[in-house]
Amino acid sequence: MTTTTAPAPARAGRGAPRLRTRKKYSSDKPRRSALLTVVTAVVGLYSLIPLAWLFINATKTQSDLFDSFGLWFSGDFALFTNIADTLTYDDGIFVRWLGNTLLYVVVGAGGATLLAVLGGYGLAKFSFPGKKAIFAIVIGAVAVPGTALAVPTFLMFSQMGLTNTPWAVIIPSLISPFGLYLMWTFAADAIPTELMEAARMDGANEARTFAQICLPLLAPGIVTVLLFTMVATWNNYFLPLIMLKNPDWYPLTLGLNAWNAQAATAGGQAIFNLVLTGALLTIIPLIIAFLLLQRYWQSGLAAGSVKE
Amino acid sequence: MTTQNVPVPAVATPGAPTRRRVRRGRWTGWGFVGPFMAVFTLVFLAPIAYSIYLSLFRKQLVGGNAFVGLDNYQRAFTDPQFWESVGRVGAFLVVQVPIMLGLALLVALAIDSGRLYGKSFFRISIFLPYAVPAVVAALMWGFMYGTRFGLVGNINEIFGISLPNPLSPDLVLISIGNIVTWSFVGYNMLIFYSSLRTIPTSLYEAAELDGANQWQVIRSIKIPAIRGGLVIATIFSIIGSFQLFNEPSILQSLAPNAITTYFTPNLYAYSLSFSGQQYNYSATIAIIMGLITMVIAYVVQLRGMRKEA
Numbered sequence A: 001m002t003t004t005t006a007p008a009p010a011r012a013g014r015g016a017p018r019l020r021t022r023k024k025y026s027s028d029k030p031r032r033s034a035l036l037t038v039v040t041a042v043v044g045l046y047s048l049i050p051l052a053w054l055f056i057n058a059t060k061t062q063s064d065l066f067d068s069f070g071l072w073f074s075g076d077f078a079l080f081t082n083i084a085d086t087l088t089y090d091d092g093i094f095v096r097w098l099g100n101t102l103l104y105v106v107v108g109a110g111g112a113t114l115l116a117v118l119g120g121y122g123l124a125k126f127s128f129p130g131k132k133a134i135f136a137i138v139i140g141a142v143a144v145p146g147t148a149l150a151v152p153t154f155l156m157f158s159q160m161g162l163t164n165t166p167w168a169v170i171i172p173s174l175i176s177p178f179g180l181y182l183m184w185t186f187a188a189d190a191i192p193t194e195l196m197e198a199a200r201m202d203g204a205n206e207a208r209t210f211a212q213i214c215l216p217l218l219a220p221g222i223v224t225v226l227l228f229t230m231v232a233t234w235n236n237y238f239l240p241l242i243m244l245k246n247p248d249w250y251p252l253t254l255g256l257n258a259w260n261a262q263a264a265t266a267g268g269q270a271i272f273n274l275v276l277t278g279a280l281l282t283i284i285p286l287i288i289a290f291l292l293l294q295r296y297w298q299s300g301l302a303a304g305s306v307k308e
Numbered sequence B: 001m002t003t004q005n006v007p008v009p010a011v012a013t014p015g016a017p018t019r020r021r022v023r024r025g026r027w028t029g030w031g032f033v034g035p036f037m038a039v040f041t042l043v044f045l046a047p048i049a050y051s052i053y054l055s056l057f058r059k060q061l062v063g064g065n066a067f068v069g070l071d072n073y074q075r076a077f078t079d080p081q082f083w084e085s086v087g088r089v090g091a092f093l094v095v096q097v098p099i100m101l102g103l104a105l106l107v108a109l110a111i112d113s114g115r116l117y118g119k120s121f122f123r124i125s126i127f128l129p130y131a132v133p134a135v136v137a138a139l140m141w142g143f144m145y146g147t148r149f150g151l152v153g154n155i156n157e158i159f160g161i162s163l164p165n166p167l168s169p170d171l172v173l174i175s176i177g178n179i180v181t182w183s184f185v186g187y188n189m190l191i192f193y194s195s196l197r198t199i200p201t202s203l204y205e206a207a208e209l210d211g212a213n214q215w216q217v218i219r220s221i222k223i224p225a226i227r228g229g230l231v232i233a234t235i236f237s238i239i240g241s242f243q244l245f246n247e248p249s250i251l252q253s254l255a256p257n258a259i260t261t262y263f264t265p266n267l268y269a270y271s272l273s274f275s276g277q278q279y280n281y282s283a284t285i286a287i288i289m290g291l292i293t294m295v296i297a298y299v300v301q302l303r304g305m306r307k308e309a
Helices: A007-012 A016-028 A034-057 A062-066 A079-125 A131-143 A146-159 A166-173 A177-190 A193-201 A206-217 A219-234 A238-243 A252-262 A272-292 A294-306 B016-055 B071-077 B080-112 B119-131 B134-145 B151-159 B172-196 B201-209 B214-225 B227-242 B246-251 B265-274 B279-308
Strands: B057-059 B065-067
Touching (some): A034 B134, A034 B172, A079 A131, A079 A272, A131 A177, A146 A166, A146 B265, A177 A219, A206 A219, A238 A252, A252 A272, A252 B134, A272 B134, B080 B119, B172 B246, B246 B265
């Protein structure tokens, strides 16, 4: 790994001189550039306009949707009626889907994070027989297209009687090779081996050393892995699509697509306003989670990217 | 990794504790890695083994599955629909990935330069689309692409022009590329940005003393320093392109004529098994795609690392 190169310059520059020069450097720099800001703003607008479009159109009624300009409000401000309709349509199936998604996220992403934290810690801080083989297998598995495994997984699960149950969605979500990799690099850096030795000398067993000494040090990495596994399970579409037939077990993504497809079928009621409002309600929790936790996942990502 | 363990024996007291540590050190690691590996075996290794098994058989009308050796592979290599779909994601890869990563790198460098007004606003807002599920992104853009009531339709009306339909067979791949780019520019930007933040400032000071300008600093310090991040992002993007499924699958209801059942290899494998019940052939397609992906990812990694040395 590149560990040897990264810390060296930092150590060389440690102490007062480095602090002073860094300050000078950063106070020299902020010669703000309007041109650069405009260029970046174009990309910013590209990112935000579709989200603005979604919000604006979630405030329109089904008929206003079709005969008003997309990027401005028009007609009645129907956001709250739309939300109420979304939540109550078809006996409140949307709420059921929301509950399913939460179940898949809590158990799936929570379990995936737990396994990745334990595994990453074990790989970073212990040497044991077969460690190199594990590393090779897991890294190799990252390159295997996840969706390529879907068909055999489906056939296996249907023989085990798991398809059309929540387990079919939860069990495959429990593995995040990327999460394991991130935790592994993070734990190698964040936990001084001397600290673990000290805890052991004080008579703590391995489980206690891990839970009381190491776990707190891993917190930023854990939040990062948790956020990324949460996004992955919250946004999961392909896996539930093949595993679930019963709409009662659908997550939000599958449900929204079913509503959208409903308009295309003969005699189906077109409920595009509900599709858009439902889409808005689907993304809000994740956006809030990312905004609130940005300090953690940004430092976690930084640690992960230094080290490959 | 192992270098960190070296100083420990010197600190530890000789005698009993050392013996205990050695004995414990042999297998305790498995206690932590074991649970991951158990589930990993169930959801990764077993399906891979099973699909290799499936690909060697064919379902007969009479007598169930029969061993056919490599017949399914032979069929795949001469299947024009399969190769058309591979060619399509290949073209997608060659055009979309460089645009997306280039844009991400540009923004990351701009934010890192410290010369922007409101840089944390840009950082977070460009990242936000990553939190939007592929289903929602595809639905949303699908609506906006509409020539009758979507944003494209609005623009046509206002300016009295007639833009080509983004969901027509000629343009639909570009439209999908736009959705994917929109979703992942911010994610890649953050990977690059967090690598950039780890460059020691002393390097910039040295460059400043040597009179290097901004472009020289970018070319000779920043880009080489984040090569690892670039390689990882490229590999993830390649894997993502070859797996393309959600966006075309969702846009299919809006553009049934433009998106065929074999539009991408994954869509093809999906239709083969869930509409056609051809599980054996579908597993074969999946294995071939997995191999192609792994080979390309491996080549990219080798190239990336060689340049680093």
